[in-house]
Amino acid sequence: AQKITQTQPGMFVQEKEAVTLDCTYDTSDPSYGLFWYKQPSSGEMIFLIYQGSYDQQNATEGRYSLNFQKARKSANLVISASQLGDSAMYFCAMREGWYGGATNKLIFGTGTLLAVQP
Amino acid sequence: SQTIHQWPATLVQPVGSPLSLECTVEGTSNPNLYWYRQAAGRGLQLLFYSVGIGQISSEVPQNLSASRPQDRQFILSSKKLLLSDSGFYLCAWSVEGTPNEKLFFGSGTQLSVL
Numbered sequence: 001a002q003k004i005t006q007t008q009p010g011m012f013v014q015e016k017e018a019v020t021l022d023c024t025y026d027t028s029d030p031s032y033g034l035f036w037y038k039q040p041s042s043g044e045m046i047f048l049i050y051q052g053s054y055d056q057q058n059a060t061e062g063r064y065s066l067n068f069q070k071a072r073k074s075a076n077l078v079i080s081a082s083q084l085g086d087s088a089m090y091f092c093a094m095r096e097g098w099y100g101g102a103t104n105k106l107i108f109g110t111g112t113l114l115a116v117q118p
Numbered sequence: 119s120q121t122i123h124q125w126p127a128t129l130v131q132p133v134g135s136p137l138s139l140e141c142t143v144e145g146t147s148n149p150n151l152y153w154y155r156q157a158a159g160r161g162l163q164l165l166f167y168s169v170g171i172g173q174i175s176s177e178v179p180q181n182l183s184a185s186r187p188q189d190r191q192f193i194l195s196s197k198k199l200l201l202s203d204s205g206f207y208l209c210a211w212s213v214e215g216t217p218n219e220k221l222f223f224g225s226g227t228q229l230s231v232l
Contacts, residue, residue, distance in 0.1 A: 006161075008157035034220060035220060042225075043206060043208075043225065043226040043228070044207060044225050044226065045162075045210075045221075047220045047221075047222075048162050050218040052218060085212075091161060091162065093162075093217075105152075105164055105167060105177075106164070106221055107164070108154075108161040108162040108163075109161055110160055110161040111160070
């Protein structure tokens with residue numbers, strides 16, 4: 001069963017506007033971590049933000065925030081004040097188990113391609 | 119500071135030829151190491167991970183193998199490449215111990231098997 005689902009293959013947003021990228025996950029482990037990565041056209045994977053399953057507050061990192069709804073098993077990424085440089089592929093990922101056990105395996109979704117328009 | 123090096127950046131290989139992709143990490147000891155593959159327009163698939171020298175775990179059956187001859191060196195290999203091995207290969211590392219532990223990725227290798 002797919003554990004990370006990103007239902008938006010592509011999104012458009014106007015420069016300076018906010019955009020929400022959806023991510024839902026499936027796990028029976030009460031301890032897990034959720035991550036968002038950005039992949040520009042160069043191919044590198046850039047870490048953006050992290051949310052732990054026991055965190056009481058939504059994570060924020062600059063213009064990035066994570067809308068964590070535990071009961072709904074969703075971890076949507078919100079980018080405020082979009083910039084042209086935000087155009088990239090965005091991946092949601094999950095790690096099951098606190099400290100990841102001995103492996104820290106991340107399972108990735110299929111990604112959302114974001115295009116910021118001037 | 120820690121850095122990860124992955125090479126080559128691009129590679130074009132004929133079907134049936136061997137493969138060797140190398141990844142090295144600097145500035146840390148005993149990292150967890152990973153090989154991911156990304157097919158065109160798709161997400162990342164974990165291929166192998168290693169928690170120590172000589173310790174390799176395979177996530178999916180495939181035509182590839184991995185080795186870790188040194189603490190900070192991770193090698194992805196194949197004896198005979200298939201067309202389906204084409205893709206973008208990413209090496210990554212992490213250090214176990216913190217809850218918000220993230221993966222740090224190399225710059226990737228674009229492999230085209232023709």
